[in-house]
Amino acid sequence: MTEIAQLLAGVYGRQSRNKAKSIDEQLDAGQAVASENGWKVSGTYQDGSSASRYARKGRDDWERVLADIASGALTVLILWEASRGDRTLTTWSQLLDLCRDKGVSIYVVSDERLYDPRKHKDWKSLAQSGVDSAGESDLISVRVRRGHAGAAAAGRPSHGRTPFGYVRRYDPGTGQLAGQEIDPDTAPIVREIFARIKKGEAVSTIVDDFNERGVKTSGAVKWYRVRVRDIAMNRAYLGQRVYNGSISEGIWPGIVDAETFYAVQRVLTDPKRVTTRPGRAVHLLSYLGTCSPCGASLTAVRGRYRCLDNGCVTIVQRDTDAFVENMVLEKLSRPDVYEQLRQHGVEDDEEVVKAREEIARLDDILAGWRLSAARHETTPASLAVIEADIAGQIRSAQRRADAAGVPPALRAILEPGADVRVRWEDAPMAARRRVVLFMATIVVDQAAAPGGRLFDFHRLGKSRWTGDPQSWGERWAGAGA
Structure with a gap:
């Protein structure tokens, strides 16, 4: 009895999901056991995370327990139950081996028993508890996965963060998540994001506008591009649930319709949206037009488009924009082209x-x-x-x-019964640029004489319509222009 009275006890508590005993209750029970046996409590340890191999968070205090056992600071470890130690069989076995090597006993409160891992029967009994705990952990994981899969198949919302634009409903009797409803305060912001991207506005423009207006957000102090994109690409706003790549219809109402949702996905996943920088540019042909001699992009500099790499081409910006706009709008105004493109x-x-x-x-x-x-x-x-x-x-x-x-930005201009030129003027620059990008390849040739300041439309003769093998110059020649 003298030997036991000199034991240095460490009391470990861990909160387990769906278990009634709190960490404080476990620590109190462990300290009571130490007091009853005359053991000195040299340390208490507590973790709020899972002990299973499926856990995503580390257990800092458990690492302290192992370090103190290895250093000889403990001679007995008090646990509420074996599963509060470790549900992973290999690491539980390592603990038992460490305790056996260091002569550390393990007291399990729920068993009301002190185990000595140096004794074969005690080690075997604790090892079997580890096998049972690991098996229970696997069963819990299977149940959780089945629960998530079942909830997804039934269209119930996930238990993660509530999508911006919705509010959650909970069963008053059980407290369980029952569904989600459209939030009248924030849903209009979601609709605005979708409508503006569909119209052709750049995400960065929407972010700047929201921050200037002080539009309500969630979590962050201000809006960021990634936040707007995440909202615009979230199927929850279409009333759908995604789980492990599978899509099912949700039991909550959508905030946007399918036509709007897919139009926005098309805009945001367009590879040309990135490579041509259509969103940020404020000039019609910046980074869209190309230099004929070297193939470099054109950039706007003090009222002129200039070859970005070598400066081998410059042309008056205003007249060039006006000419390209007229070419595009005249083509869109043709009944055959209009009817063909507006099918969507x-x-x-x-x-x-x-x-x-x-x-x-x-x-x-x-x-x-x-x-x-x-x-x-x-x-x-x-x-x-x-x-x-x-x-x-x-x-x-x-x-x-x-x-x-055709892309959504072009559809906005091709609405039935509307004048194309009026809609062109109403469209944001980003949408106009997408129309040009979709319809034509703009190429600017060198001036016939160095230093010429007058606009010469023939310098755009190497431009061509998308899918048309003939250049504009070849068509002009064929038409006798």
Whole structure:
């Protein structure tokens, strides 16, 4: 009894999900056990995170427990139950081995028993508790995954952060999440984001405007581009639930309609949106027009477009913009072109989004095979065959994306019954630039004589309409212009 009275006890408490005993109750019970046995409590430890292998957060105090056992600061460890120690079988076994090596006993309050890991029967009993705890942890994980999958299949909202624009409903009897409803205060902000992106406005413009207006946000002090993009790409606003890549219809109402949602996805996933910088530019042809001699982009400098790389081309900006606008609007005003382009629908945008997702998936697969070849796991001959096959699938998906109707920015100008020129004037610059980008390739040639300041439309003769093999100059010549 003298030996036991000299034990130095460490009391460890951990909150376990769906368990009634709080950390404070566990620590109180452990200290009571130490007092009853005349043990000196040399340290208390507590963690609020899970002990299972599925845990995402670390357990700092558990690491302290192991360090104190290894250093000889403890001679007995008090746990409420074995599962409060570690639900991972390998690490629980390591604890038992450490305690056996250091001569540290383990007292389990729920068992009302002191175990000595140096004794075979005690070690075996504790090891079996570890097996049971690990098995329970796996069962809990399976139940949780099934619960999430079942909730997703039933269209119930996830238990994560409430999407901006909604408020949660809870069952008054059980306190369980029952659903979510549209928040009349914040839902209009969500609708505004979708409407403005669909119209062709840059995300950065929306962010600046929201911050200047002091528009309400959630969590952050101000709006950021990533926040606006996250909202604009969240299927929750279409009334849908996504779980492990699967999409199901939610039991909550959508804030935007399908046509608007898919139009916005098409805008945000357009690869040309990034490479041509259409959103930030404030001039019609900046980074869209190209220099004929060297192929560099044009940039606006003091009222003129200038070759960005070598300065080998300069042309009056105002007259060039006016000429290109007239060319585009005259083409859009033609009844045959107008009727052809205005055919659109939600199916077009959904097809484009799916095709681009397929391209991204194929790109990832191809990158994996190339990495495998670099590691000499795949032969060069096999890689060549695989590359050719995947490249063909990518081209097929790209053709589907290219064929699926006109971009949303152009549709805003092609609304039935409206004058095209009036809508052009009403459209933001970003939308006008997308129309030009979709309809034509603008190329500017050098001036016939150095230093010429007069605008000469023939310098745009190498420009061409999208999908048309003839340049503007060739068409002008054919028309006798």
